[in-house]
Amino acid sequence: MSLPHAILTALLEKPSSGLELTRRFDKSFGFFWSATHQQIYRELGKLEQSGAIRALPSETPARGQKKEYEVLPAGQAELAAWASAGQDPRAMRDPLLLRVRAAAVVGTAGLPAELRRHLALHERQLELYEGIERRDFPPERDSEQDRLRHLVLRGGIELETFWIRWLTQALETVDGESGTGAE
Amino acid sequence: MSLPHAILTALLEKPSSGLELTRRFDKSFGFFWSATHQQIYRELGKLEQSGAIRALPSETPARGQKKEYEVLPAGQAELAAWASAGQDPRAMRDPLLLRVRAAAVVGTAGLPAELRRHLALHERQLELYEGIERRDFPPERDSEQDRLRHLVLRGGIELETFWIRWLTQALETVDGESGTGAE
DNA sequence: CGCCTTTATGCAACTTGTTGCACAACCGCT
DNA sequence: AGCGGTTGTGCAACAAGTTGCATAAAGGCG
Numbered sequence: 526m527s528l529p530h531a532i533l534t535a536l537l538e539k540p541s542s543g544l545e546l547t548r549r550f551d552k553s554f555g556f557f558w559s560a561t562h563q564q565i566y567r568e569l570g571k572l573e574q575s576g577a578i579r580a581l582p583s584e585t586p587a588r589g590q591k592k593e594y595e596v597l598p599a600g601q602a603e604l605a606a607w608a609s610a611g612q613d614p615r616a617m618r619d620p621l622l623l624r625v626r627a628a629a630v631v632g633t634a635g636l637p638a639e640l641r642r643h644l645a646l647h648e649r650q651l652e653l654y655e656g657i658e659r660r661d662f663p664p665e666r667d668s669e670q671d672r673l674r675h676l677v678l679r680g681g682i683e684l685e686t687f688w689i690r691w692l693t694q695a696l697e698t699v700d701g702e703s704g705t706g707a708e
Numbered sequence: 709m710s711l712p713h714a715i716l717t718a719l720l721e722k723p724s725s726g727l728e729l730t731r732r733f734d735k736s737f738g739f740f741w742s743a744t745h746q747q748i749y750r751e752l753g754k755l756e757q758s759g760a761i762r763a764l765p766s767e768t769p770a771r772g773q774k775k776e777y778e779v780l781p782a783g784q785a786e787l788a789a790w791a792s793a794g795q796d797p798r799a800m801r802d803p804l805l806l807r808v809r810a811a812a813v814v815g816t817a818g819l820p821a822e823l824r825r826h827l828a829l830h831e832r833q834l835e836l837y838e839g840i841e842r843r844d845f846p847p848e849r850d851s852e853q854d855r856l857r858h859l860v861l862r863g864g865i866e867l868e869t870f871w872i873r874w875l876t877q878a879l880e881t882v883d884g885e886s887g888t889g890a891e
Numbered sequence: 892c893g894c895c896t897t898t899a900t901g902c903a904a905c906t907t908g909t910t911g912c913a914c915a916a917c918c919g920c921t
Numbered sequence: 922a923g924c925g926g927t928t929g930t931g932c933a934a935c936a937a938g939t940t941g942c943a944t945a946a947a948g949g950c951g
Contacts, residue, residue: 527803528907534810544929558806559799564908566931590916591929601814608810609818612803614826616742617867620710620795622860623741627717627791629856631784635792643797673812676881677805680874684800687870691863698859711937727899747938749901773946774899 526607529568529577531558533596533604536578540595543569553657556681569594577603625695637699644692651685654678709790711751712760714741716779716787719761723778726752736840739864752777760786808878820882827875834868837861 535541535549546569547562572578577600581593596604621643628636662675718724718732729752730745743751755761760783764776779787804826811819845858 526906527801527806530810531806534806534813537813542929543931547929555800556805557800557802557809559801561909562929563910563931570931604810605814605817608807608814609822611822611825612807614829614871615803617738617740617864618710618742619740619863621797622739622863623710623714623717624791624795625856625863626740626860627713627787629853629860630717630720631788631791633852633856634788639792639794642794646797669816670812672881673808673816676878677809677812679877680802680805680808681800683870683874687866688797691866694862695859698855709936725899726901744939745899746901746940749899753901 527558528560528564529572530604530607531560532565532568532572533577533600536594536596537601537604540581540593542591542593544591556654557677572600576600633699637696640692640695640699644689644696647685647688647692651682651689654682654685658682710741711743711747712755713787713790714743715748715751715755716760716783719777719779720784720787723764723776725774725776727774739837740860755783759783816882820879823875823879823882827872827879830868830871830875834865834872837865837868841865 531550531554532546535546535554541549543562543566546565547560550558550560550565569578573580573594576597578594578596581595624639625636658675658678662671662678714733714737715729718729718737724732726745726749729748730743733741733743733748752761756763756777759780761777761779764778807822808819841858841861845854845861
């Protein structure tokens with residue numbers, strides 16, 4: 526139930542076309558919610574049909590032609606209701622932790638390389654986020670919106686920091702003991 | 709592609725029936741991978757058909773009758789291959805961060821209560837994990853398996869710690885500024 | 892015995908997310 | 922005009938996960 530609300534949030538921040546949304550979901554929005562263009566187009570269709578958003582009138586409404594959407598009052602109300610409703614945190618599901626657990630029974634061959642690769646990826650991601658923090662949230666430009674958005678970005682930054690710390694620990698643990706398979 | 713491998717890992721650690729697996733996925737296994745009983749039964753069927761696991765022979769093989777599974781060599785090989793293969797971290801997708809971002813545009817009504825609720829849940833989860841750490845990983849009982857499993861548990865513990873820290877920050881941010889809606 | 896609860900397995904329908912591809916307009920180039 | 926790249930929208934098929942319910946054996950109890 527989150528994708529439509531992610532789209533509503535993005536469109537409220539700035540009306541966009543499908544492709545523009547896709548790009549925003551690949552960049553800043555992607556810190557907390559990712560989506561492919563197909564998901565987005567499909568959902569835009571549903572949201573338009575349900576009256577939550579509408580396409581801005583265009584001169585040439587045809588295939589291959591840009592179509593901008595804006596949020597209607599019904600959509601904003603729906604988003605507000607969803608954001609304040611109670612929702613439990615979702616169950617944990619992380620492939621990397623699972624793979625380490627699997628390595629405990631079938632051997633650690635290949636594991637250190639994979640951990641190092643992930644470490645590098647997370648370091649790059651962290652740098653990216655910190656760049657955005659410097660650019661978009663300089664000290665003392667604090668509307669309520671700024672503070673909340675900064676808070677979300679801090680979540681992304683601290684999550685990446687967590688992974689970097691954990692991967693470093695993991696590499697010490699795995700490299701520390703032979704580094705050969707167990708099996 | 710993770711669920712079958714989660715099941716193989718669990719079965720290698722200890723052969724089990726569907727319901728036993730479900731309980732293990734609700735408890736310790738759930739730190740890094742969760743699954744419902746329907747997912748598990750469906751997947752057990754597929755794994756058995758593909759020759760990765762087999763049901764241990766039973767006197768009364770009938771519906772409503774317990775059926776234990778064990779991993780076959782093919783299954784173990786498949787798991788080892790999967791665990792050492794390259795897999796990118798999955799794209800971030802967190803409803804709570806999204807809801808805070810949505811609150812930045814539609815108002816923070818109801819948000820503090822929800823943040824406090826999540827904080828309490830994560831604190832309870834952390835306590836649980838720390839209890840397991842004390843019970844299952846006392847200092848200096850270190851086989852390679854122990855170290856790797858402890859590492860995975862540490863991941864769970866540090867993730868919960870991250871959430872507790874972030875939610876505390878978030879509450880300071882939200883409560884600090886009126887606590888009324890924005891809109 | 893008949894009834895209820897617990898243990899145990901499983902189907903079907905649905906929702907969400909992924910992958911691969913098709914189609915169409917526009918732009919610059921030669 | 923014809924070609925190729927970019928921008929833009931979209932379908933179809935599939936894979937993964939969720940929800941609700943059906944079925945059946947076993948054990949306890951009056």
